[in-house]
Amino acid sequence: MKKTKAGSKLKPRASKVLEIRVPRLRVDASTGVPEVESCATRIPEGYEDIVSGVVATPAQIRRRIHDLGRALQRDFGKNEWVVVALLNGSVLFVADLIRELEGPLILDFIGVSSYGGGTESGKLVYTKELKFEVTGRRVLVVDDILDTGRTLTAVIRKLKDLGAREVRTCVLLDKPARRQVKQVADYVGFTIPDWFVVGYGLDYAERYRHLPFIGVLRPEVVAETARGTAR
Numbered sequence: 001m002k003k004t005k006a007g008s009k010l011k012p013r014a015s016k017v018l019e020i021r022v023p024r025l026r027v028d029a030s031t032g033v034p035e036v037e038s039c040a041t042r043i044p045e046g047y048e049d050i051v052s053g054v055v056a057t058p059a060q061i062r063r064r065i066h067d068l069g070r071a072l073q074r075d076f077g078k079n080e081w082v083v084v085a086l087l088n089g090s091v092l093f094v095a096d097l098i099r100e101l102e103g104p105l106i107l108d109f110i111g112v113s114s115y116g117g118g119t120e121s122g123k124l125v126y127t128k129e130l131k132f133e134v135t136g137r138r139v140l141v142v143d144d145i146l147d148t149g150r151t152l153t154a155v156i157r158k159l160k161d162l163g164a165r166e167v168r169t170c171v172l173l174d175k176p177a178r179r180q181v182k183q184v185a186d187y188v189g190f191t192i193p194d195w196f197v198v199g200y201g202l203d204y205a206e207r208y209r210h211l212p213f214i215g216v217l218r219p220e221v222v223a224e225t226a227r228g229t230a231r
Helices: 058-076 091-098 150-161 219-230
Strands: 024-027 034-038 051-056 081-087 105-113 125-128 138-146 166-174 187-191 214-217
Touching: 034 051, 051 058, 058 091, 058 138, 058 166, 058 187, 081 091, 081 150, 091 105, 091 138, 105 150, 138 150, 150 166, 214 219
Parallel strands: 034 187, 081 105, 081 138, 138 166, 166 187
Antiparallel strands: 024 034, 051 214, 105 125
16 A cells, blocks of 8 residues: 555545436437436435436526427417416426417416326326317417327317317427327427436426426335325
């Protein structure tokens, strides 16, 4: 072991696990949508027991929403649209998204429950109906995640049955590996692998929506929550 000039021994350096500070993204050349290839392993302080990796940081979310806003503004022009946000997961997303838009719009909400208290999709139940009339109007549906596709497909069908002139869709996350029906979104924030994610509006059993980033939920949190709700 080496010694210092004063003769004292140097302590061996403790090995460190390399922390990835930001998620690794790859932009799809055909769609322009960022695909998340790997998570950041550096977890914000205080959230280490909740998530195992970060899918999108607050800064990445802000930048991507700004890009989506520009794309929407370009396509919408000066036409008035009815923005229909799906409760509850899209609340944070739609609030930030519409502030990127300059044209006239009406904001409305529709409630559709498909997950219940867990991670598996169940029967679709409408928990809130629209307040505004959509007959003859252009409608933009905003949701937090396109997963199985069942919810978005049902909402699109409902809006068309109500007489909407045009229906487009915008989702923060797309998880194509989970798709059960053929459904795509017109505007996508990020494409992700088959991870169960929470934060920035996304929840597990109505928890963790408040996280300022999007992260992969730890399996032990799912098990602990399930035990708690079963009591």
